[in-house]
Amino acid sequence: MVYTGRGDRGRTDLSSGERVSKSSERIQAYGTVDELNSIVGVCRSHTENKIEELEEIQNELHILQAELANREPDTKVSEENTDRLEDLCDHYQEECPPLTSFVLAGGCKSAAQLHNARSVARRAERKIVRLDQDEELREEVLAYINRLSDLFFLMARHENHLEDVEEKNPKY
Numbered sequence: 001m002v003y004t005g006r007g008d009r010g011r012t013d014l015s016s017g018e019r020v021s022k023s024s025e026r027i028q029a030y031g032t033v034d035e036l037n038s039i040v041g042v043c044r045s046h047t048e049n050k051i052e053e054l055e056e057i058q059n060e061l062h063i064l065q066a067e068l069a070n071r072e073p074d075t076k077v078s079e080e081n082t083d084r085l086e087d088l089c090d091h092y093q094e095e096c097p098p099l100t101s102f103v104l105a106g107g108c109k110s111a112a113q114l115h116n117a118r119s120v121a122r123r124a125e126r127k128i129v130r131l132d133q134d135e136e137l138r139e140e141v142l143a144y145i146n147r148l149s150d151l152f153f154l155m156a157r158h159e160n161h162l163e164d165v166e167e168k169n170p171k172y
Contacts, residue, residue, distance in 0.1 A: 015070040025131040030068035032124040033145075037061040039117045046110040051155060053088055057148065067141065068128070077144045085147040092154035096161050104168040107160035114156035121149035 006012070011019045012027060020027060037058055044054045060081055066073040105115035125145045132142065160167055 025127070025134055026068065029124070029127040029131045030065045032120065032127045033061055033065045033068060036117060036120045036124050037065070039113070039120050043110065043113045043117050046113045047159065060144070064141065064144065067138075068131070076138065077140055079140055079143075082140065082143045082147050085144070085151050089147065089151050089154050092151070092158045096154065096157045099157075101169040103157070104170055105156070107156070107165040107167065108163040111156040111159040111163070111165065114152050114159060118149050118152035118156065121145060121152055125149065 007022065010022050012022050013019055014026070040054055040058050040061065044051070044058075047054065060077055063073070063075050064077050067076050105119070106112050107115075125142070128137065128141060128145055131137065157167065
């Protein structure tokens with residue numbers, strides 16, 4: 001059964017059995033990662049699954065959520081995961097024209113969704129940093145989520161480049 005009624009008063013269970021407020025820093029952090037994971041699913045549908053890495057990223061986000069929720073899961077995001085994101089960043093950056101200015105989020109549908117993923121990844125990072133201030137997290141957690149938002153930005157630029165959509169710069 002999906003519903004239990006245990007959360008009806010704004011509290012939820014951690015894997016340890018501890019009951020916490022749904023507004024706690026821990027719940028905020030992994031809830032925002034869950035939101036990001038859903039947006040990555042939307043990105044997959046808008047890219048017609050041609051960006052194969054997105055499914056792997058979704059799996060890694062589940063692993064990250066488990067770590068944020070459980071504190072000690074068997075599998076954790078690792079330095080290797082972040083290294084792979086950096087390699088992907090390098091790949092997508094090489095495929096795009098040089099960046100000369102800030103760009104406005106948008107463009108083709110897939111790029112617009114990837115920009116949305118980037119901004120939610122940044123919010124997830126802020127929530128994770130806030131949790132880290134109270135409960136020290138592993139460095140790999142912070143590095144991974146930081147690099148992921150960079151990758152979404154570069155993927156968005158790449159999608160616009162492939163679709164021959166000109167990037168727009170802010171007018172100051």
